[in-house]
Amino acid sequence: MTFVFPAPETPAIPVAGTRALFPVRRVYCVGRNYAAHAREMGHDPDREPPFFFMKPADALQPVPADAIAEHAYPQMTQNYHFEVELVCALSRGGRDVTIEEALDLVFGYAVGLDMTRRDLQDEAKGLRRPWALAKGADFSGPIGPIHPVSQVGHLAKGEIRLEVDGVARQTGDLADMIWSVAEQIAYLSRYNELFAGDVIFTGTPDGVGPVSRGETMRAAIAGLGAITLQVV
Template sequence: MLSVIPNPPRIALPIVGSEDFFPVRRVYCVGRNYAAHAREMGKDPEREPPFFFMKPADALQIVPGSEAVDHPYPPRTANYHFEVELVAALGRGGRDIPATEALDHVYGYAVGLDMTRRDVQDEAKRLARPWDLAKSADASAPIGPLHRVEGRGHPMRGAIVLSVDDISRQAGDLSEMIWSIADQIALLSTYFELHPGDLIFTGTPSGVGAVERGQAMEAAIEGFGAIRLIVV
């Protein structure tokens, strides 16, 4: 029998240098936001405006420290891909936020992964169907501790990398984003009223690829540390 919980606990991220936690509301993701990645996916980065999709908040897998954690390989796929991303966490919300004011709404940043059932996504694209089954697997959004803007600032450049079994697979720079973090927030706020607790996965550089059970992934962003996962 279902037990009703009047005030269910919220998913919350640990905050670097604090005993407090950041409660998560929604998880938005921007697609193909690095030119080289857009090209490797067969798209023209000069022509396509930004687009968004969502993951359920409980798809987050919180990686609280530097030790590797087990990451479950999901069912119904034989082509499970990694995508390292900078995640922006909003501390203020609003509608129709001007790009010139958008960064004032960011509370902090974290290292994240947008894990994807690529074969399921390819089939959805072929049939013009939604991406939900491809993007929303359990634990498909690993994320590290949150670094507050206060004292850290907003990253405009910096290495963003991912390795599998100590072999480099993705290597880019945050400055290579097609649409800046401010632009992403501004555009997203024309579709939704944004709220404190919203996360935005801001896109991945080129080099995405499959990972297998037993392999170890390390995702790192300059200034924000690294998260480590072992696929099980």
Template sequence: MKTVFPAQAPTLIPVVGSDAAFPVRRIYCVGRNYVEHAKEMGFTGREDPFFFCKPADAVLYVPEGQTGELPYPPLTSDLHYEIELVVALSSGGRDLTLEQAAAAIYGYAVGLDMTRRDLQGVAKKQGRPWEIGKAFDFGAPMGPIYPAQTVGSMDQAAITLSVNGETRQSGNVDQMIWKVAEAISYLSGLFELKAGDLIFTGTPEGVGAVVPGDLMVGAVQGLGELKVKVIA
């Protein structure tokens, strides 16, 4: 069918060890999914998971071994990093069991859920959606996708982030309140999940601000490093 203007190209993430790419459909993010980060943000306990979204074109893809450049976004003076394990789905459905949720996983990547914390804070106080704090351009830097069949289970993997060589976040994915399959299963009760969906699974404690000139280096054990420099 003819379009009234050229359609935007899909967001494609390269797959490690393959000449194929992963086409991104949607990006879901799990909020406050690590125990100590939940406490850091003023919450405790195993509360029901909640989710927010980023647009697919918010991805800032950074090839392994290279340093991506993240433009400091407008209308904020408090840009925060949140290092995360990203899960890529090759199938989906509704009301998935834990076994079906695990089977839907295609692979994993390292990602950053960048946040305009001051704008998010205002939205929270006013009871408004978080999009202005979370869904901005280039707000989802990430590296290539590693197929699950090559890296195995990610139930226990160190997750870290440094800024200018100083460690800011250090944890393990086994500290998640809602494990990966649990989060996927719960999410599938809210939305029909499909191939191409990405899920940012939450961040450990230690979130904080960055400014132009700062270099962030994030890592999840077995998935390489993600290097991103903030630019003016």
């Protein structure tokens, strides 16, 4: 096969404790999956089924666990928000996966951030337009190394936390998810066939808010460690 120009590299995430890389196919994100965050955004969590949006795979920014990474403040926004999330990485796929089968698809988990141009999102909501420009900025998916299930198991509870310059801004527990990881996988597989390399950002607790240039974010999940980024 001959391409008209060199094919871009496959986006990939380091696997913790190894030299291996996890190749990324698609990036799915679930919206408003913690009750307090749903209320924070003006919605009733008891009446809403899960919904998903997507980020480009090359919007992911792999972040080493033992370093402070620089994170570029994107263009065309004056209100750039952090959202700390558990990320689920799949090594198998399928259609119409049952809840009982869903976790068999999971390779591992990582700490992630769904960075959002909130002013663009609010504008899109008001005009009933897609969120693509709000959610898909370059490097808008910082993500730490993937920890294989064989090492950390399946994470159903434990603290999820984000700090800005050492001050806690988001704190919650994975047990507070409205839809579990298994339920998210099963639900999503009814709409799209899932494949190895797909990753799912599983929602954020309440407390989302803006970050500015010069500030440092630290995102942590119990059992997965933390990632640290300075906004530049």
